[in-house]
Amino acid sequence: MSTPIFYPKDTLVSFTKDEIMFRESVREFAQKYIAPKWIEIDEEASKDPMKIPLDLIKKVADQGLLCIPCSDKYGGQGGTYTMATIAIEELAYADPAVALAVYTLLNNGWPFALQLFGKEEVAQEIIPHVSKGEAFFGIASTEPQGGSDVANIRMTAKKSGNVYVFNGEKAYISGVGEVQVLPWGGGWFLIARTGEAGHRGLSAFAFLAKKNGVIRKGWYPTVYHDIGRHGLTTGGFKCENFELEQEYLIGEENKGFYYVMEGFNLARILVAAATVGGARWLLEQAAQWFKTRKLFGRYIASFQGISFKFAELYAKYEAARYFVYRAARLADKIYIEKDPAYNPKDLNVPVALAKMYGPELAAELGQEVMKWYGAYAYTKESPIHRAWLGLFSYTIGAEGAQNIMRYIIARDLLGSEYVRD
């Protein structure tokens, strides 16, 4: 049970008629098919991470929620980035442990980055399968020695004839299980070293670990046991002389760092949208509780220690929501409308604000709502910890650590010469 929060009339974050119709459509879909199942999915996959909700992935695909901004030429929806953002917010509201929301966001942001920077034939080959829910396409950047330091990636890709030969290891990668069980397969927008040390020696690849149902040679995956967000796997993989045809190189060799940074900007908008959707669910859980719980003969929200904190968190929620949709609108200007007055760098600060703010709000809110509910929240009966732990993945660092967001904001506002050590 939850109590809906009524938003004030908003003229700043306002939506077109198409967007309103779309939000209603996704909300109805998500409330009908996902909301009744998310707890069960989270519980089952907490015991066995390979309990992947394939039936719901297919439903999400049939509803047209994957590859929303991708061109219909590739089986995408030909939609906008704002629409993708709306979809993710609503999915996370229905599934605040965010497994399905994150599956969906990765398979919007990264296929779109592939469309922007990859070769036409490769986009033609991969995106239609992703959009039908037959293949996964995420991001593989992090390595065991540390995720934030992208410029120090160690996995190598050596050109040999018509192929690149990969050696090295990736860690904490979402989708390692999904790629194995989805019928077509898929892989990642993967970053590996093709040249000199530092960020100028990195290239991006459409790295297909499995294609046409066949896992390729030299790829050795493991799946982890996470503490939350069950239902979407994370794992690692080793490459031992893994061969990939040269056409899967994305853009130019040794320019991968720049492509992946743009990709991160796009994906992070959706990440932040997921935290806003989850936060809305948490706020409504709190509002519901405040209407029933009484102590010392009063409703607990009559204690200002509680209602003031609620008000502060609500303020952060509205701010996060604003950051998210401002960034989404900018992404549309740059990548969908291709308005020459905007360029990709304009997204850096707005996106970092959204990705810094949303996850921290969601984690703080999750923790507060746990406390407001008291001991009940500490039992498995209560669903709140599932939302809290799922959303916390983004405070830990999925799609970029929080301090990196602070770094980007300070760097772009002050100038890198004053911010670098």
Added chain:
Amino acid sequence: MPNIIVCVKHSYDVQQLRYDKTSRKFLLAEAPKKMSDMDRRAVEEALRIKEKHGGKVIALTVGNQDSIDTIRQAYAMGVDEGYAVIDKDFESYDTNNVALILAQAIRKIGNFDLVLFGSASTDGYSRQVPPKVAMYLGLPFINFVREIRLEGNYVLATSDYEDGLYTYRVKLPALIAVTLDINEPRTPTPAAILRASRKPVTQWTLKDLGVGALKKYFEVLDSYMPETPRKHVIFDASSDDKIPDAVQKLIDALRREGVI
């Protein structure tokens, strides 16, 4: 291959309708609107018939300028053509007036085998428009339908009159009004929504339909949120031994109220 006209109303979303706490009047100006719930099922049913038998699905509305949004929604669901009779005085019309306008529009569209309605609109809930349209058009009419089957030139429709289910067989063309139980309507994809906003909506005025001055048969004088005083009955279940007694008393009270 049947041609189906579905009549859809752009209704107030009653779930989001609020009222003024003192006057108890509805705050209509700020209330969001959407396609009426049963009408959405009618569109869905028409699309399912089309998926099975072919033909064409046409959505028709009468309303203010904003009722075009409902035709867009019907387009997003997959209808082939959309018509809107736009009249700024729509809110003041009674059910006879609306039925007459719809009947004229249906005649003007022409060439139909089946006309579908929702049995009632989400906001007005008068349930008067579909039978009146059937009367104006001289069509057989089946109400409260929860199942439709086409067989050649006939339609079989099962009505739920609460005391039992009745299956009727009538010759096409016919007019059928459906309930919420008939199906689960589809939720449109982003691509369908975007395509819908590019489709043309044919707009007519009353003059285009040859409808002159409308005589009003009745007027809605007032509509407001009734006060429902709560009874605040408390059953004491504060200790384990009191629970069985409290449960029994609760059951008795609910029986007295006729709830169970």
